[in-house]
Amino acid sequence: MPDQDLSYILNELGEEREQYFRAIAPPIMQSSNFAFKKVEDLRKVFEDEYSNYLYSRGLNPTVEILRKKLAALDGAEDCLVFNSGASAIFASVFANIQSGDHIVSVGKPYTWAQKMFDNVLPRFGVATTYVDGTKIENFERAILPNTKVIYLESPNSWDFALQDLRAIAELARAEGIITICDNSYCTPLYQRPIEMGIDMVLQSATKYIGGHSDVVAGVLTGTREMMKKIFDNELLNMGNGVSPFNAWLLIRGLRTLPLRLERITVTTRKVIDYLKQHPSVEEVIFPLDDSFPQLELARQQMTGACGLLTIVMKAEKMEEIVTFCESLRHIMMAVSWGGHESLAIPRCASLQPSAFNAAEKEHRMIRIYVGLEEAGYLIADMEQAFAAVH
Structure with a gap:
């Protein structure tokens, strides 16, 4: 990413300072609710809550600034920010499976990803096959007719085993399978999986994005269509979006x-x-x-x-x-x-x-x-x- 693009994303993108007294730091919109003057405007947001501010369980102005920056850093169309990395993992997977489906996951993923695969999803008839992700042929052998998701973590967080993201993305696309990659180790500054063909990228914003060990959050990026699908269902139903104050802390973390x-x-x-x-x-x-x-x-x-x-x-x-x-x-x-x-x-x-x-x-x-x-x-x-x- 060119330095001028990075500087613009971190310092200017999404920040409409003329709308809030030309303050250099954006305000924390610590509001649960947003008012309307016209019934028709309220009706439109009821029909599509992704279109405007209604209730901070969904969209919020402070979170909106953060979403724009994080999407741009990943080279993605859109972004959702959750109250933890585990929430981002759960929503990204759950949105793309149904009873009877199959998942292929890299072996020994993050603890709460594995607990989801082993303890939660089997209750809904969803099975997971773990593979040694260092070899593309292991993914090829593990794919079944009902495989819907390939879950990656490259590098992982103990022995730092990698997966060939471009090769796996190509394989998955040919089979109509969604790919998800946990990029918490590298951050978007040191690895950009979407540019390699991965469908969705997540990371624990608790780590380098926040940078001060004072906030827990998770990031998920992908196409606008996919993010809206997850927003309309998993995010709004589970109520696991990030709070405005934590979004502000993450914006602060991005500066440095x-x-x-x-x-x-x-x-x-x-x-x-x-x-x-x-x-x-x-x-x-x-x-x-x-x-x-x-x-x-x-x-x-x-x-x-x-x-x-x-x-x-x-x-x-x-x-x-x-x-x-x-x-x-x-x-x-x-x-x-x-x-x-x-x-x-x-x-x-x-x-x-x-x-x-x-x-x-x-x-x-x-x-x-x-x-x-x-x-x-x-x-x-x-x-x-x-x-x-x-």
């Missing part, structure tokens, strides 16, 4: 998005260089590192990789990993990523101690998010935490 990603990218490389030479680290997993097995595909699809990486720690006992994580003084132990603060989360936190097996590489993974702190500050914290293990 490029600068934050640039800073995080530089710091992440320094942290990776440190970790790769540390004797307690068996492997560093990062999509744009020279050691990454899908590096060529990553370079084709992504222009950056932000601050999320995984280390495989050399450990014979779970206690060693626990000691490292609990010894960190500045890097906090928490889920998510994309905020100002650096984070770490051990994979073994999802295991009972009796289930830990050092022979399983996955059990020794620690996901690290590099935030906006100085590289030396983070490296020193990790150094003393490693020292505490021995």
